[in-house]
Amino acid sequence: MRVAVIGAGRIGSVVVRSLVRCGYSEIVATGRRDETLKNAASLGAEATRDNDYAVSSSDIVFLTVKPHHLPEVVKSVKPASWAGRTVVSFIAGARLATLEKAMAEAEVYRAMPNLNAEVGLSSTAVAQGTRTRDMATVDRLLKCMGRVYWVPEEFLDAWTALAGSGPAFIAEIIDALVLAGVLVGLPRDLAYSAALDVLEGTSRLLRESGTHPFKLRDDVTTPAGTTIRGLIAMESEGVKAALMKAVESAYRRSLEIGAEIDARVKRELGISD
Ligand SMILES: NC(=O)C1=CN([C@@H]2O[C@H](COP(=O)(O)OP(=O)(O)OC[C@H]3O[C@@H](n4cnc5c(N)ncnc54)[C@H](O)[C@@H]3O)[C@@H](O)[C@H]2O)C=CC1
Ligand SMILES: O=C(O)[C@@H]1CCC=N1
Structure with missing residues (x-):
């Protein structure tokens, strides 16, 4: 099987990779x-600027361009070249209806x-999408990247906000914890290791034990101890609300991008509803 990454x-x-x-x-x-082409070649791919060649010579196509580059x-690809291709779009916001209009004969x-x-x-x-057949192949390829969840499309914008953007939010939290460690006297490298260990360990503990986060919090928190002092600071600074707003804002942006891309695809490709 040949795979194209556009x-x-x-x-x-x-x-x-x-x-x-x-x-x-x-x-x-x-x-x-x-630089992009050189890097792709160094990873073991055939590298080319020719999207039409890449699509027409492949069975499965991953679309990994920024949303505004979709049209x-x-x-850049002949309509006949999309025909019969399985296309997996990673483009934030871009809706299946838009993608299916843009690549009318592909399985999207x-x-x-x-x-x-x-x-x-x-x-x-x-x-x-509405024309999909080969879910097993798509599932197998996506599993090369990690865990895979088949969901209705209505969850995709929320998923983009929580899981797609998530590593950036978590990286910010880790950075804040490192600075906090430095603030209370830890060397930076030790604070960094501690922050990563705590994130990784807590996530594994929750997943493997099936414990609810509330229960874990309560198990850690000694009456009149250290943790409760930290928790009241988090509560008064609105840490939970800030994280909820971060995800909600990202979700709204994903919806906005979806509408923008749909309008651009219609305008630039001359497609009507
Ligand atoms: N970066 C991330 O963590 C994630 C990104 N995404 C989505 O993946 C897409 C790409 O994001 P990034 O990789 O961050 O962007 P990027 O800018 O690093 O990569 C896009 C690549 O597409 C190339 N490109 C642009 N126009 C092209 C064209 N006409 N033909 C061929 N190549 C073209 C660019 O030169 C660039 O190398 C976006 O739609 C984003 O929403 C999805 C999940 C995570
Ligand atoms: O920031 C973005 O728009 C993309 C989507 C998810 C991660 N990066």
Whole structure:
């Protein structure tokens, strides 16, 4: 099976690496800059600027360009080349209805992974379009990047906010914890190790024990001890509300992008409803 990765930038190059790690060797990747192409070639893909060649010579196509580049990518491929291809779009916000209009003869899926695919730990949601048949192949390829959840499309914008953008939110939290460690006297490298250990350990403990986060919090919190002093500071600074608002804002932006891309696809490709 041959796989095309259209736009081998940050997430696209992780797709190439994940597929290579999984044993796929027939991969073609596209990009616009020399550096992108050189990087894709160094990862083991055939690198080209020619999207039409990449799509027409492949069975499965991953779309990993920024949302505003979607119309340009569609235009760079002959309509006949999309026919019969299985297309998995990672483009934030881009709706299945828009993608199916833009690539009228392709079998289209909308998915949202995250950058943790770099270490095989993506949390990827995927929704099928109206013409989809080969879910098993798509599932197998996505599993090369991490865990895969088949969901209705209506969850994709929320997933984009929580899981797609999630590594950035968690990275901010880790950075804050490191600064906090430094504030109370830990050397930076030790504070960094502690922050990573706590994140990783807590997540594993919750997953493996099935314990609710509230129960874990209460188990850690000694009456009149240290943790409760930290918790009241978190509560008064609105940490939970801030995180909820972060995800909600990202969700709203995903919806906005969806509407913007739909309008652009219709305008630039001359498609009507
Ligand atoms: N970066 C992330 O953590 C995640 C990104 N995504 C989605 O993946 C998509 C790409 O995001 P990034 O990898 O961060 O962006 P990026 O900018 O790093 O990669 C996009 C690549 O597409 C190339 N490109 C642009 N126009 C092209 C064209 N006409 N033909 C071929 N290649 C073209 C660019 O040169 C670039 O190398 C976005 O739609 C984003 O929503 C999804 C999940 C996670
Ligand atoms: O920030 C973004 O728009 C993309 C989608 C999820 C992660 N990065």
